[in-house]
Amino acid sequence: MTDEPTTLASWTRALRKQLDALGLDSAALCQAAGLDPSQLDDPNGRCPLSRTTRLWQLAVEASGDPALGLKTSQFVSPTTFHALGYALLASSSLREMFERIVRYHRVVSDALELVLHETPQAYEFRFRVPPGSPAPAPEALDAFAAIYVRSCRNRLGRDFAPLAVHLQRPEPADPQPWQAVFRAPVHFGAEDNLLRFSRTAFEQRLDDGNPELAEHNERALERSLERLQPATWSSRVRACLAAQLPDGEPSAERVAQTLHLSLRSLQRHLADEGTGYESLLSETRHSLAVQHMRDPRCSISEIAYLLGFADTSSFSRAFKRWTGQAPSQYREGLERP
CATH class of the missing domain: 3.90.1520.10 (H-NOX domain)
Structure with missing residues (x-):
């Protein structure tokens, strides 16, 4: 490139x-x-x-x-x-x-x-x-x-x-x-x-939509994007967060340890790229939330769990902050005939 x-x-x-x-x-x-x-x-x-x-x-x-x-x-x-x-x-x-x-x-x-x-x-x-x-x-x-x-x-x-x-x-x-x-x-x-x-x-809801097939191809697209762009510290943190969120909200210290960095070094690298840990955590959760909401098999409580929230209400508050809508309203919009 x-x-x-x-x-x-x-x-x-x-x-x-x-x-x-x-x-x-x-x-x-x-x-x-x-x-x-x-x-x-x-x-x-x-x-x-x-x-x-x-x-x-x-x-x-x-x-x-x-x-x-x-x-x-x-x-x-x-x-x-x-x-x-x-x-x-x-x-x-x-x-x-x-x-x-x-x-x-x-x-x-x-x-x-x-x-x-x-x-x-x-x-x-x-x-x-x-x-x-x-x-x-x-x-x-x-x-x-x-x-x-x-x-x-x-x-x-x-x-x-x-x-x-x-x-x-x-x-x-x-x-x-x-x-x-x-x-x-x-x-x-x-x-x-x-x-x-x-x-x-x-x-309009399309009858021939297939969330499972779409998700399968999105995984291939994510791999393609990773190959196209240089591995920034921000992208590495996002990848760590995506892997660790199902086990609960990871701390910055835990992510730094995964990347073989001290917490101070991680913070300095992210600051050099114009971002911070909390911003990346919110952005990653937002992106994953929108993807999971498109899958009708995934309940709102399951999405909250996959994103590492302590409970559904915490996820709902965060989702409304990101999108201006409650999760149930957003999903109703996706399913509207």
């Missing part, structure tokens, strides 16, 4: 399939962009953003089609996104699906920051370029937006459409392909790349 953002090679293979379908020499275009076509077959391979952006530029020039990204989305399958694709298929609502996209998108690409924001009338899914980072090709962002709208249609039916689509790219000479794909008002030259969805559709 370098400091440059990277993307899964399987994502680039979808573009190659589109180019081959158009009768273009995808291998030659890859080589011209500095990508080795044979290395793109590695399921865990990653491509530097600068080279995939160059490939998109060459692909648009060769095809003469500025809407190429929209069409490339049809060559994306669940395996393109590895375990994330299957976790999305197993999600029990669109809200749950997009929460997973936000949490695990770095497995697919670290070129964007994703944010899911809830408003009184809608959910807004933003995908933006991190400050100081290079921007992906506009066609790649088109494909990104189209893929996730297509994912919603796969779960709710072909008639599904977002409320609105905002894209930062300049308005094309012919916006009809974008309107045809999204079937919603499309705003070009926008301040943010954003998809807006109906609350009703986002919170």
Whole structure:
């Protein structure tokens, strides 16, 4: 890994399939962009953003089609996104699906920051370029937006459409392909790349959700994230907490001992990373709580036990502090038809 953002090679293979379908020499275009076509077959391979952006530029020039990204989305399958694709298929609502996209998108690409924001009338899914980072090709962002709208249609039916689509790219000479794909008002030259969805559709319970399968793939995604990011002291503490919480709330001293550190050294390392033990304990419990709440087999009292709380009422108070809702209210929202 370098400091440059990277993307899964399987994502680039979808573009190659589109180019081959158009009768273009995808291998030659890859080589011209500095990508080795044979290395793109590695399921865990990653491509530097600068080279995939160059490939998109060459692909648009060769095809003469500025809407190429929209069409490339049809060559994306669940395996393109590895375990994330299957976790999305197993999600029990669109809200749950997009929460997973936000949490695990770095497995697919670290070129964007994703944010899911809830408003009184809608959910807004933003995908933006991190400050100081290079921007992906506009066609790649088109494909990104189209893929996730297509994912919603796969779960709710072909008639599904977002409320609105905002894209930062300049308005094309012919916006009809974008309107045809999204079937919603499309705003070009926008301040943010954003998809807006109906609350009703986002919170609808999906009958084909499978919490057990989703959890299985989340474990694979967690391992992938660990491989992608350097082992900070914060990440090591989170891993210790996740392992030790079922035995009761671990003390900072106990975690320090597990990491072969003195308590003072642990505190100093965490301070250098801008955090502290109590913050990491709360963040880890919050993250695990949301995961466990999605599993209908797990009672609220069991979740309190798994998170190391002394009793259910202590867990309920903490959960309301994290989410603004009592655990029972949150679960009712997940199960709402």
